[in-house]
Amino acid sequence: MARATSRPESTRRRQRWPDGYDPENTRNSLITSALGLIEQRGFDRTSVQEIADQAQLTKGAFYHHFASKDDLLRHIQEEYLEAQLAAIQKIEADSDDPTVRVRELIRFSLTSVAEYRAHVTIFYQERRYLTGDLFAEVTRKRGLVEAAFAGMVADGVARGAFRPDVDPRIATFGLVGMCAWAYQWLNVGGPLSVDEVARQFSAMVLEGLSA
Template sequence: MTRVTTGPMSARRRQRWADGYDPENTRRSLVASALRLFERRGFDRTSVQEIADHARLTKGAFYHHFESKDDLLRHIHEEYLEAQLAAIHGIEAASDDPRIRVAELIRFCLTEYRAHTTIFHRERRHATGDVARKLGLVEAALAGMVQDGVAKGAFRPDIDARIAMFGLVGMCVGAYQWLHPAGPAGVDEVARQISAMVLEGLYASQSSEVP
């Protein structure tokens, strides 16, 4: 496991790019550093200096790319929500079966953007402005996926799509508290079992098989 070092930079080498300064790599390094530290230590307990140190960059490099730690958190939130929207649209385009769509959504939630997911739901009180707007789009798309299943008769007619959506998200987010990617069950098996539980509760007919 890579050790997170947050000590003075005097004892460590600054990051250097082979072909000179690379703004995209610098920005990605800062985001990756923040994801690691925010996930492990929390947003409030992580300083800008620590983010720069862990990325092996200067504090000046940080402020060249982000106005503040809050600005960096907003970028991480937006990156996560945009990825979710893209995934939902991809899942919907790949299948018309509401059951397959929900199962694929759960698989995505448990296998992609783990750090983003943890940080977002821990720090979602900061979701304002464009972040709040994009969150609304994601929640509407997720609820729409459930509502489509109700409309097609695949899911029970008494299901409230928004309640089902929040329950589904809660199960996926909660799984990050105990799910280890290298654990004995494996992420795919955990996703299958969670899908089975969710879909059993949604099914209009209990005779259907879980995808």
């Protein structure tokens, strides 16, 4: 008896997904819909049905990509944190000068507030709704970001670029808070560009840190 041959991957994919269906685009549409609704209404006042309706999709499509509304919230939080971690790695690879690193970190932090404003708003206002393993994973990645900030400051202290009495942990709280809170007031179309705000922030911070 002849052995049945397996179907080509392209055939299997066409049979699994309807023509024109793009899983990645569907997922991104749901995330974009959720970002707008949750930023405007809050997590607890936004339903899965509303997210699906706004994206012109079904609840079935939502649950194909996310286990729950909490899972979607975790994804939104991690998307922002992972962008921060990737930027930190690049900053560290591009220069070993502590002053340059902190300056670039401030510039990126403010740029990301402008680029990820909805993510940042949701991160600070809605993360209390995460619990259990979802909260633990977001907290772990948040800790990695803060540890990287503190590590850059500690390196500057150790190398004599920053004052020896600077506590890296306290400096990190100040840096993170100063940059993150900009989501409340930073006006991308205002009289000062994001780069100019970053320059002024850097001048204040580095003047305080410099040995």
